Amino acid sequence: MSTIDNLPALRDVIAKHELAAKKSLGQNFLLDLNLTARIARLAGDVSAADVLEIGPGPGGLTRGLLAEGARRVLAIEKDPRCMAALAEISDAYPDRFQVINGDALEVDPLAYLTPPIKVAANLPYNVGTELLVRWLTPPAWPPFWQSLTLMFQREVAQRIVAQPGSKAYGRLALLAQWRSDPRIVLELPPEAFSPPPKVNSAVVHLTALPAPRFPADPAILNKVVAAAFNQRRKMLRSALKSVSPDIEAHLTAVGIKPTERGEQIGLEAYCALARRIADNPA
Structure with a gap:
């Protein structure tokens, strides 16, 4: 038996439903229910809160969230093989768990969730970064979510919390730190x-800020940051020529300093540059 509910151990669930993990x-899968809890x-x-989970697989984290008292969990799972196992969780937690068989990049979760909303997921490695960028760049802020608790490859997690001057510092760090407070809260072998x-993995917890940390137009800031890191070795006076002739x-x-490189510049300075460009269009 598991240690958090009366459902079978995850190894037994995987064996029963023949859920060998697919690299594609x-x-x-995390099999330790104490760890998922x-x-x-x-x-x-x-x-x-309602909780959005992406890629629940056999449902280890799902069961942890429900055992911790989540008001409601919505899981989006692309693999149809997992649906029977997840249906057993739904039977054990009636009215608190719903699963959608679909692609998280295509499903609108807001049609099924009631605020406040948190996101918690052991993200599939092949879509994790894309989903994070989407959640950090909505048309309006604050976003639909209060917090994101997400599993990534450790290298990606380090890019999210990186500081200026480090090799990991780049667009992902700036996007995350502009509008949220990100922290690595757990590392896993x-x-x-x-x-x-x-590779090693890590859990990152991001808390949405009520407003961006520094004022800036999102479109201009994104354009500046993307250009600054598109060719990291270039000085900013060259890397940002396409953004403004001046x-x-x-x-x-x-x-x-125009001779600085993108990785040497902090978030506040990037925001100041974005405001300057907005106020002085070419």
């Missing part, structure tokens, strides 16, 4: 998963 779907607790108090991936003057005006 980016699947790596720990990750669920890292999402904070879920008793008054390959042997925690089945099958073991070739880029050297703009850089100097906000206190950035």
